[in-house]
Ligand SMILES: Nc1ncnc2c1ncn2[C@@H]1O[C@H](COP(=O)(O)OP(=O)(O)O)[C@@H](O)[C@H]1O
């Protein structure tokens with residue numbers, strides 16, 4: 001079987017939302033993308049939306065502590081994400097005329113440093129959650145969606161709900177290796193400080209360290225990437241058959 005062939009027969013047309021939450025570096029984005037690719041589903045990275053809004057705020061020199069201004073920008077900024085898991089492109093701007101490809105820029109440390117200020121803005125969250133739900137509807141619920149509040153807030157009715165965790169040590173090692181391979185020169189201490197501070201701040205508005213009722217936990221600390229993808233696909237099969 002080629003790696004692009006869906007590994008389970010999916011009932012075409014039937015909703016299959018796979019909701020994945022977890023802390024930074026647990027493997028959400030990469031695992032969710034690969035699961036979507038193998039199952040022939042769309043993929044939504046909700047963190048990219050928080051990151052893109054943060055980038056647009058920074059580019060507009062908007063004070064991130066100005067809650068009302070950030071919320072207002074959340075309502076009108078342009079954001080587009082390619083749901084094909086093989087593409088992973090994100091475009092954003094203050095409006096459609098100023099939209100640019102921001103796929104790489106939203107991963108820069110200056111955005112990672114600032115994003116929690118946007119993620120803890122409850123007015124902005126309400127608007128981004130609305131857009132995320134609309135995105136799920138736009139593909140008739142055939143999507144893998146990952147973030148921090150997908151299993152609990154964005155799509156609590158998802159057919160498959162999972163919390164992907166990993167030890168702090170594993171998460172920091174993965175994030176460090178990922179940044180190094182993309183040419184970033186942040187020290188291990190800086191990476192650790194940034195990731196842990198961000199998770200602590202984000203935890204004040206969303207619970208993503210403990211699984212809610214009905215949410216299955218997969219701990220990937222001792223699993224490699226392939227084993228983690230296989231564990232998620234097994235869970236999907238158990239939940240929806242195939
Ligand atoms: N189970 C795993 N074992 C080893 N490395 C992994 C695993 N899952 C993900 N990774 C790698 O760890 C890094 C961080 O993963 P990512 O998907 O960006 O995490 P998150 O979206 O939760 O922050 C990536 O380079 C990814 O390829």
Ligand SMILES: Nc1ccn([C@H]2C[C@H](O)[C@@H](COP(=O)(O)OP(=O)(O)O)O2)c(=O)n1
Nearest residue numbers: 024025046047048050115119147148149202
């Ligand atoms: N559904 C979501 C998704 C992300 N966030 C916040 C939490 C993070 O600090 C930022 C960026 O998320 P992202 O998933 O890109 O972060 P990591 O790749 O896990 O480091 O957005 C959120 O509050 N709710």
